[in-house]
Amino acid sequence: MDNFKELSTIWQSNLPQENGIKVSDLRSSGIIDKLKKLEKKHFRINLIKTIAVGVLTLFLTYNILSLPNVSILTKSALGWIILSLMAGMFFYWRMQYNSSQFNFLDNSLAFIESTIIKLNSQKQIITRLMPVMVISLIIGMNAIYLDLLQEENFTIRISMHLFMTSFLLLAMYLGLKVRKRRFNNDFKPIIDELDLIKQNFKNDE
Amino acid sequence: MSLKMKVSEKEKLFTDLFSKNKGKIYRLCSAYLIDKTEVNDLFQEVMINVWNNIEKFRGESQISTWVYRIAVNTAFMFNKKAKKNKELFLRFSPDSHPLNNKPEETGNEPSNEMIKILHQTINTLANQDKIIISLVLEGLKYEEIGAITGLTLSNVGVKINRIKSVLLKRMKEVQNG
Structure with a gap:
């Protein structure tokens, strides 16, 4: 089989048309409708998340403001925690969204390069966002403890602060570990594969 | 006409793209993967990406180049283990798979x-x-x-x-x- 044209003919004769999907099937089986639904689904999910955050923020703010016999310090600390969590969630979703928008219309080399960058940015969610959120939470919680434990003796106050801070740091450590494992399972293999393809693409240059 | 493509236009363009390119795209998928189920999954992923990007087609490149870019990039990103969208497209029957495809024999x-x-x-x-x-x-x-x-x-x-x-x-x- 020296003639490559012959191979090309064989290849192109290999048509999965007759028993495969027919254009008429696109409508009759509702494929188009399903495609539309799938497209709307992602939009709906983001909309629901945004509304949920908005409602939660309003609900919590109202409840904090209407708390009886609570000092300004506690109210401010609660407000700080809520704001930090909301901001954290906003940035998390934005980072997730940006890193999942792949430009399939680029040529392969450009696509591979931008995709590797986007997939690697998933790491930033782990290494940057989570620590910032936990530190904000630690500051807020310590401020609340400072206010609530005024009546307690020094040892109890220090122990409570230390316990709560270590608990949050431990939670962060475990969270980082889980996220790292997920990154290694879900994204690392694709990044490695794309890296390999990129290197091979450039090999014959 | 609004900036956003009308739904009917989108459907028409998609149907047209599908009818003209399904064979080529399926062959590309079957060159990339050997397992029939995976080939079908990849084909489906390509078609979903074509649908999602159809409004971005500006006519700057040939439509076949445009479709091939989506197909090739989708193949590179294809994760065999990932949970797939429900069977959106009809499954190709086993007989239609290239390895089992038997063209009518005319001698040529x-x-x-x-x-x-x-x-x-x-x-x-x-x-x-x-x-x-x-x-x-x-x-x-x-x-x-x-x-x-x-x-x-x-x-x-x-x-x-x-x-x-x-x-x-x-x-x-x-x-x-």
């Missing part, structure tokens, strides 16, 4: 065995080589392959020559047992 068609050997040999190539050779087998010009892959014209030429010689050598080996 290549044997089913040859198609099988060709597929098996392509499957031994590296991922990016599978894609490039399937584009060559579809009869695409070097310029088109360059536009799809982002490789320079000279690089496309060097690669194709190398892949062709490997493919032919391996096919000979398979044929000679």
